[in-house]
Amino acid sequence: MKRSSLVVSLALALMFGPGGVGYALAMSTPELLHNSVSSQRLVPTSYADRFSLDIDSPSRVSISSESWGSIGVNMILKARLLDQNGKPVSTAKQRGGNFVINETLGPGDYILEVEGQELSDRVQTNNRYNVRTRIY
Template sequence: MKRYTTLIAATMLGLFSTASFAVTGSQPAEPIVLEAGVSDSQLISQEPRRYKIQVSQSATLELSSEHQASDSSENVRIQGRLYDAEGNLVAQDSDLRGHFLISEQVAPGTYILEVSGNAMGSPDEVANRYNLHVNIK
């Protein structure tokens, strides 16, 4: 019986730990891999969220954000910074309306996109969400 109780307690702890991670939007240890297209919805955070983009040949890399608020994107600050594999800043853009746009000629390699920001004055979780658009041409 004691082992059964311990098993149930461990299972419940695992369920609550997973839910806590999803709710807080904690940054994973490794950057999230981005593919061409539209990302899943992400939470805006003042702590930069890191994304990894692999480019296989010289191309124009277009990265943009789309704020998810249903009413207005006013006073939603979001910033994107693109770094190369050596950590050099390649490009950046910031906007107070919940969008950024980076369009840059890049060589083959691995790039890191850092996204940070905040939805000033909005406790609504929907107002704190964005998607990323990735286009490699």
Template sequence: MIKKIALTAAVVSLFSVPAFANFGTTASSERVLQEGSTPSVIINSGQPHTYQLNLDEAATVRIASSHFPGMHSILPMKAELIDAQGNTLSQVRSSGGDFEIREALPAGQYSLVVSGNSAPGGESWDAHRYSLHVAFE
């Protein structure tokens, strides 16, 4: 009887632990963009990441994506820069996963929405990771 309980507990734990894994999404997926690089996150189909960008003064903003070093990505990604009124200021797509947005922006609040079309698993989830690099000129 004890062996059956132990076996049942082991089987249940095999299926329940992956449900708690972090695949780059959180309850609050909004992040604030600042100059520098963001931590790498995993992009999943149907789960876009939203970043907030707040400018106190006018600036030319450069936002570029990159993948985990050494990883060749087949991850198609899209990024959309949106102003506080909901107008799309810039939209870029990349079949290789890397994109760049360069926009001269007045002071204000902006959102960057990053989405991708990823297939689960493969050899490694690292192929689905990206970081953003932000610079103000």
């Protein structure tokens, strides 16, 4: 996590009190590294996880999720890719409850937003996912 993101997250946590710590940390934007897999995260259902992605030159980009728990049965992962101005670039396709984005992107800074959508009345607290990024 970038130092500036951590400082903002901690400031929000102090502002919102003890219950705001989880919310503030969830609102930080870890960087998606090229050709790697992110750390495992809890599936967000009341907020959107955000990841930053920096592209240096025109590239073919594949972003997908891998999940554990009841993804595809009681929940699905949804995602969209935003440009540096917050405008949608791509909405992910579904594959067995996980998401997949395949795009050709120009140089720039992008944000990936990920959220979970409940498909049943069962509250799920153990669903986890990570994000796989491939740059060609």
